Amino acid sequence: xxxxxxxxxxxxxxxxxxxxxxxxxxxxxxxxxxxxxxxxxxxxxxxxxxxxxxxxxxxxxxxxxxxxxxxxxxxxxxxxxxxxxxxxxxxxxxxxxxxxxxxxxxxxxxxxxxxxxxxxxxxxxx
Amino acid sequence: xxxxxxxxxxxxxxxxxxxxxxxxxxxxxxxxxxxxxxxxxxxxxxxxxxxxxxxxxxxxxxxxxxxxxxxxxxxxxxxxxxxxxxxxxxxxxxxxxxxxxxxxxxxxxxxxxxxxxxxxxxxxxxxxxxxxxxxxxxxxxxxxxxxxxxxxxxxxxxxxxxxxxxxxxxxxxxxxxxxxxxxxxxxxxxxxxxxxxxxxxxxxxxxxxxxxxxxxxxxxxxxxxxxxxxxxxxxxxxxxxxxxxxxxxxxxxxxxxxxxxxxxxxxxxxxxxxxxxxxxxxxxxxxxxxxxxxxxxxxxxxxxxxxxxxxxxxxxxxxxxxxxxxxxxxxxxxxxxxxxxxxxxxxxxxxxxxxxxxxxxxxxxxxxxxxxxxxxxxxxxxxxxxxxxxxxxxxxxxxxxxxxxxxxxxxxxxxxxxxxxxxxxxxxxxxxxxxxxxxxxxxxxxxxxxxxxxxxxxxxxxxxxxxxxxxxxxxxxxxxxxxxxxxxxxxxxxxxxxxxxxxxxxxxxxxxxxxxxxxxxxxxxxxxxxxxxxxxxxxxxxxxxxxxxxxxxxxxxxxxxxxxxxxxxxxxxxxxxxxxxxxxxxxxxxxxxxxxxxxxxxxxxxxxxxxx
Numbered sequence: 155x156x157x158x159x160x161x162x163x164x165x166x167x168x169x170x171x172x173x174x175x176x177x178x179x180x181x182x183x184x185x186x187x188x189x190x191x192x193x194x195x196x197x198x199x200x201x202x203x204x205x206x207x208x209x210x211x212x213x214x215x216x217x218x219x220x221x222x223x224x225x226x227x228x229x230x231x232x233x234x235x236x237x238x239x240x241x242x243x244x245x246x247x248x249x250x251x252x253x254x255x256x257x258x259x260x261x262x263x264x265x266x267x268x269x270x271x272x273x274x275x276x277x278x279x280x
Numbered sequence: 281x282x283x284x285x286x287x288x289x290x291x292x293x294x295x296x297x298x299x300x301x302x303x304x305x306x307x308x309x310x311x312x313x314x315x316x317x318x319x320x321x322x323x324x325x326x327x328x329x330x331x332x333x334x335x336x337x338x339x340x341x342x343x344x345x346x347x348x349x350x351x352x353x354x355x356x357x358x359x360x361x362x363x364x365x366x367x368x369x370x371x372x373x374x375x376x377x378x379x380x381x382x383x384x385x386x387x388x389x390x391x392x393x394x395x396x397x398x399x400x401x402x403x404x405x406x407x408x409x410x411x412x413x414x415x416x417x418x419x420x421x422x423x424x425x426x427x428x429x430x431x432x433x434x435x436x437x438x439x440x441x442x443x444x445x446x447x448x449x450x451x452x453x454x455x456x457x458x459x460x461x462x463x464x465x466x467x468x469x470x471x472x473x474x475x476x477x478x479x480x481x482x483x484x485x486x487x488x489x490x491x492x493x494x495x496x497x498x499x500x501x502x503x504x505x506x507x508x509x510x511x512x513x514x515x516x517x518x519x520x521x522x523x524x525x526x527x528x529x530x531x532x533x534x535x536x537x538x539x540x541x542x543x544x545x546x547x548x549x550x551x552x553x554x555x556x557x558x559x560x561x562x563x564x565x566x567x568x569x570x571x572x573x574x575x576x577x578x579x580x581x582x583x584x585x586x587x588x589x590x591x592x593x594x595x596x597x598x599x600x601x602x603x604x605x606x607x608x609x610x611x612x613x614x615x616x617x618x619x620x621x622x623x624x625x626x627x628x629x630x631x632x633x634x635x636x637x638x639x640x641x642x643x644x645x646x647x648x649x650x651x652x653x654x655x656x657x658x659x660x661x662x663x664x665x666x667x668x669x670x671x672x673x674x675x676x677x678x679x680x681x682x683x684x685x686x687x688x689x690x691x692x693x694x695x696x697x698x699x700x701x702x703x704x705x706x707x708x709x710x711x712x713x714x715x716x717x718x719x720x721x722x723x724x725x726x727x728x729x730x731x732x733x734x735x736x737x738x739x740x741x742x743x744x745x746x747x748x749x750x751x752x753x754x755x756x757x758x759x760x761x762x763x764x765x766x767x768x769x770x771x772x773x774x775x776x777x778x779x780x781x782x783x784x785x786x787x788x789x790x791x792x793x794x795x796x797x798x799x800x801x802x803x804x805x806x807x808x809x810x811x812x813x814x815x816x817x818x819x820x821x822x823x824x825x826x827x828x829x830x831x832x833x834x835x836x837x838x839x840x841x842x843x844x845x846x847x848x849x850x851x852x853x854x855x856x857x858x859x860x861x862x863x864x865x866x867x868x869x870x871x872x873x874x875x876x877x878x879x880x881x882x883x884x885x886x887x888x889x890x891x892x
Contacts (some may be wrong), residue, residue, distance in 0.1 A: 161333035267692030
């Protein structure tokens with residue numbers, strides 16, 4: 155998963171290891187290089203050290219640093235601000251948070267596979 | 281007023297008139313009905329301010345001398361005489377020739393022939409304007425009246441129409457504190473002037489008395505408050521003789537006790553009302569204001585709360601004033617205990633000193649404040665419980681969405697795409713894990729519900745083998761353990777470790793502890809040790825993960841508590857709570873210690889049968 159990131163790399167940020175595993179599996183099947191992070195701090199480190207991240211799938215509720223803070227940092231950093239971010243959350247206010255913080259979309263947990271892929275394809279060529 | 285006397289008999293009537301004339305310079309008249317001539321005696325003329333023979337001799341002329349407001353009534357009274365064979369008596373006002381208005385008391389009878397046809401109307405009239413109670417009353421009647429007056433528990437005062445005192449009883453003097461020398465003046469004005477300085481509202485009584493001289497017919501009811509705190513209830517009614525009002529009868533009752541009780545009840549009910557406000561500071565401020573007029577001119581409430589002292593006051597404590605101070609208790613109604621958490625103080629008006637009644641009232645108020653503080657505490661606890669419940673529901677929803685999301689994506693993948701075998705296997709394993717995760721949630725929720733309702737079932741059996749259960753659990757959790765990368769080592773003693781326990785519940789204890797170790801173990805080794813000693817079986821589950829801060833080592837066993845901040849790690853925060861409850865049911869205990877270096881060690885002690 156951590157192997158040579160390419161231009162279409164997708165970063166999955168979620169504290170639930172099972173969710174990371176299944177997302178990695180389905181996106182890998184879709185032909186995407188995928189890297190993972192289990193909290194916000196790790197996510198920012200990954201984003202900064204990996205060039206060519208095409209999309210961040212970002213959970214909101216996480217230890218150490220939550221998804222909203224990750225998004226705030228990204229939007230204030232000119233080098234990161236343009237990276238598309240899809241929020242992935244069961245929080246009923248997730249849509250509001252996405253709009254407020256300038257995320258590029260919001261997917262509710264649990265999400266259907268076709269819906270997930272359709273949203274991903276908005277940012278990454280199929 | 282109808283007399284009981286046989287007025288139809290001329291002899292009787294004439295005799296009475298004669299007596300009356302002698303007794304009190306009565307005037308008399310005779311109306312010869314047939315020619316319609318009215319004759320007045322010289323004395324009657326004098327009463328009207330006329331010279332003898334000056335009266336015109338007709339009924340209309342008589343009516344013309346009557347005070348204008350009384351003329352209609354007088355005509356009706358004259359007509360009444362024909363309906364009453366025993367005669368009537370009445371009072372009315374007349375206007376003398378010099379313009380003076382006088383009150384006349386008249387007794388009038390009808391003289392009829394043997395066939396009952398009326399021939400004459402005759403009568404006697406007294407000028408009663410300056411009248412006293414008739415001294416001519418029979419001694420027995422006066423004695424009876426006096427006895428009735430003095431037997432009354434109420435004060436009684438009778439005044440005439442011009443404000444002179446007719447009579448009173450001793451109780452009247454006592455209630456108003458009037459010395460005999462003042463009473464001897466027999467003047468209502470003198471009485472009022474004497475009591476006025478001692479009343480809270482001196483003008484009110486005077487105004488009321490004045491109004492009753494304008495409206496003679498009125499009844500009155502008033503409450504009069506003395507500056508010394510006494511309260512009198514005043515009733516008055518017109519004193520009538522026949523249809524005429526000749527004065528006023530006053531009765532006075534001491535209602536101080538009743539009024540004080542009422543004031544006390546009103547104060548307590550006001551206090552309860554303001555205290556029922558949910559915001560404590562505003563409730564206490566309102567209370568301090570409410571009590572001020574009744575319990576003094578200033579009130580101060582001082583409380584020592586955990587978050588600092590609180591002082592609420594109304595009014596100013598005057599130097600040298602009498603002060604009443606009572607403790608405030610925080611009452612624990614459930615526990616039946618109370619502890620002092622402050623004081624409530626009152627400062628009296630100048631000249632007032634506090635007594636037993638005020639102390640009792642203040643203590644009752646303090647008691648109510650204490651109950652209110654307890655209510656506030658309960659409301660706070662309830663709100664905290666509601667917040668905890670909401671947090672729990674939110675966490676539960678979050679925790680259930682995780683596995684649901686994994687399951688949905690896995691199922692969609694298996695259903696919609698062609699997968700190579702290893703990927704299918706991976707997804708099947710993931711589905712199995714998520715299935716167990718959800719099942720654990722449901723079990724924990726059910727156990728919580730059972731614990732809360734006291735229905736957690738425990739079935740003790742002989743020979744439950746602790747190492748065997750631990751091995752089963754490790755085996756069952758193998759996938760999860762392997763997934764995090766942790767390795768589990770198990771150390772068991774050579775001899776068997778068996779006890780009278782519940783197999784299923786012990787399995788649950790081990791499962792929860794091991795799941796925790798896996799979850800918080802950061803993928804590092806987990807050591808499980810079983811040993812015996814001091815009649816106990818001891819199970820230790822140690823990890824080298826994030827550990828538990830010392831201040832949290834007890835709290836983590838409370839429901840919904842967790843060593844790490846809420847929502848950082850999965851789970852409902854119920855596992856350790858359930859472990860502790862189960863062990864308590866089995867006579868065991870559990871506690872948490874740090875391991876050498878980082879990590880946590882959970883130590884379970886279970887009682888062993890004596891023979892082992």
